[in-house]
Amino acid sequence: MLSYSSKTGAVDASDRVFVVGRHAMRARAPRAGMRSACAMTRASSASGADDTPDDQRPATLDACRRCGLWEHATQPVPGTGPRHASIVLVGEQPGDQEDRTGVPFVGAAGHVLDRALDAAGIDRRSVYLTNAVKHFKWEPRGKRRLHKTPAQREITACRYWLDRELESVHPRVIVALGGTALRAVLQDNDATLQRTPTPTRTAQGYLVVATYHPSYVLRTRGADSREHAYQTLVDALRTASKLARDDGKPKAGRGDAE
Numbered sequence: 001m002l003s004y005s006s007k008t009g010a011v012d013a014s015d016r017v018f019v020v021g022r023h024a025m026r027a028r029a030p031r032a033g034m035r036s037a038c039a040m041t042r043a044s045s046a047s048g049a050d051d052t053p054d055d056q057r058p059a060t061l062d063a064c065r066r067c068g069l070w071e072h073a074t075q076p077v078p079g080t081g082p083r084h085a086s087i088v089l090v091g092e093q094p095g096d097q098e099d100r101t102g103v104p105f106v107g108a109a110g111h112v113l114d115r116a117l118d119a120a121g122i123d124r125r126s127v128y129l130t131n132a133v134k135h136f137k138w139e140p141r142g143k144r145r146l147h148k149t150p151a152q153r154e155i156t157a158c159r160y161w162l163d164r165e166l167e168s169v170h171p172r173v174i175v176a177l178g179g180t181a182l183r184a185v186l187q188d189n190d191a192t193l194q195r196t197p198t199p200t201r202t203a204q205g206y207l208v209v210a211t212y213h214p215s216y217v218l219r220t221r222g223a224d225s226r227e228h229a230y231q232t233l234v235d236a237l238r239t240a241s242k243l244a245r246d247d248g249k250p251k252a253g254r255g256d257a258e
Helices: 094-102 108-119 152-169 177-188 216-218 224-245
Strands: 015-021 039-041 086-093 128-131 138-141 144-147 173-177 205-211
Touching: 015 086, 086 177, 086 224, 094 108, 094 144, 108 216, 108 224, 128 152, 152 177, 173 177, 173 224, 177 205, 205 224, 216 224
Parallel strands: 015 039, 086 128, 086 173, 173 205
Antiparallel strands: 138 144
């Protein structure tokens, strides 16, 4: 098992936390355990021509109607973190708690992620956290709202926002948490955790480490199997941490996640 004692990328006091897809310079109310956010809107791709039709280029997440998920969600949940984070973590979509608070990874899966980040020696405040889909997709079950996996068309529609987040942050390493995140990041509908080598690179050159979503750890039955899934997540985060420190350059035979 890889082991590192130092924490990755402490956030400088002068650094700002940016939220892609909010009105420029609109302050968000601070929440427990989080710094107040400064907003940044990206209306066009910084990497070159954008062939997205004008009516499909919403200026803000609140105005986004690129798919129908906004109709039943409380609010969009944008990514958040340091503008120049070296690591971006991408999950699938907000859960029930995230939908209510507007902050990614604050529910039960978020608590697992917090524990895994700490075990990997990574300060949560140093990474940018986001999801492949920005609205909570759910179905009613009594008084509960149960998660539903986003359809491919919804993932594709929300790639508009993920592109802008990655262009804004420009990380050294992306950690794809689960299959949905991996397919969104690689823009490959057939990508799976089992068949994708890790680390790998996107067409845009981003280095990607793929691993389980924290919710998978929660769903795994049996203490031994659950602990193995959790340690796999921790090892992947450690790999991402090392790659980020190595400036995103994997060494032969080193740094591969399980």
